[in-house]
Amino acid sequence: xxxxxxxxxxxxxxxxxxxxxxxxxxxxxxxxxxxxxxxxxxxxxxxxxxxxxxxxxxxxxxxxxxxxxxxxxxxxxxxxxxxxxxxxxxxxxxxxxxxxxxxxxxxxxxxxxxxxxxxxxxxxxxxxxxxxxxxxxxxxxxxxxxxxxxxxxxxxxxxxxxxxxxxxxxxxxxxxxxxxxxxxxxxxxxxxxxxxxxxxxxxxxxxxxxxxxxxxxxxxxxxxxxxxxxxxxxxxxxxxxxxxxxxxxxxxx
Ligand code: PGA
Numbered sequence: 001x002x003x004x005x006x007x008x009x010x011x012x013x014x015x016x017x018x019x020x021x022x023x024x025x026x027x028x029x030x031x032x033x034x035x036x037x038x039x040x041x042x043x044x045x046x047x048x049x050x051x052x053x054x055x056x057x058x059x060x061x062x063x064x065x066x067x068x069x070x071x072x073x074x075x076x077x078x079x080x081x082x083x084x085x086x087x088x089x090x091x092x093x094x095x096x097x098x099x100x101x102x103x104x105x106x107x108x109x110x111x112x113x114x115x116x117x118x119x120x121x122x123x124x125x126x127x128x129x130x131x132x133x134x135x136x137x138x139x140x141x142x143x144x145x146x147x148x149x150x151x152x153x154x155x156x157x158x159x160x161x162x163x164x165x166x167x168x169x170x171x172x173x174x175x176x177x178x179x180x181x182x183x184x185x186x187x188x189x190x191x192x193x194x195x196x197x198x199x200x201x202x203x204x205x206x207x208x209x210x211x212x213x214x215x216x217x218x219x220x221x222x223x224x225x226x227x228x229x230x231x232x233x234x235x236x237x238x239x240x241x242x243x244x245x246x247x248x249x250x251x252x253x
Contacts, residue, residue: 007040008040009168012043017049039252066094067094069094130145131213132172166211180215186230
């Protein structure tokens, strides 16, 4: 089994102006200590703060990712940003398929099937989010939903590239609700996602990093992230505060 470096990613969503983003990085760095050797720290600011976050963390191991992108390189797509434009800013990765984008902004599996390979082709590390709603979980559809999302969204990714991906298992019912999945629920879903990728490419199944996201905070991080199967966290609310994010990152080791 290849050893997988854990990831702790801060999904800031539509939060933080440029001065606020700068203040976060400046406060977080002294708290991170030797954490950056053990854990890949990724900050996902809004587009307007990407360049600043890249600059501010340039001499550190912190990586910066966008929260979305278009699959085309350019064109008449008002309001959109392409992978090339992100790479130009020295952005390292991109969150794709977050449930807020799927639910509120019409993100489809068809678009994601084009976005994931476009990100990889541009040299960006995609963090693909998948997860079921409460209704789907209670209806016993969790595995079917995960299977559909993983198979559809990764359909156009070549076998050899699957291992470069990061996937975040984010049950919709756990996002921003204060109700986290249990470690068992998270580990089970993550093992299932890994098996789907391994079915296409065994080495990729062993290499792909799969995170848990949904109400992870300092008080529950150690417990929720304890299972071996979980390679780290995608953190929303608790990532807005440098102390809280550092505490969650420490639990990702
Ligand atoms: P949360 O968000 O930590 O606030 O639940 C997680 C996410 O949306 O990625």
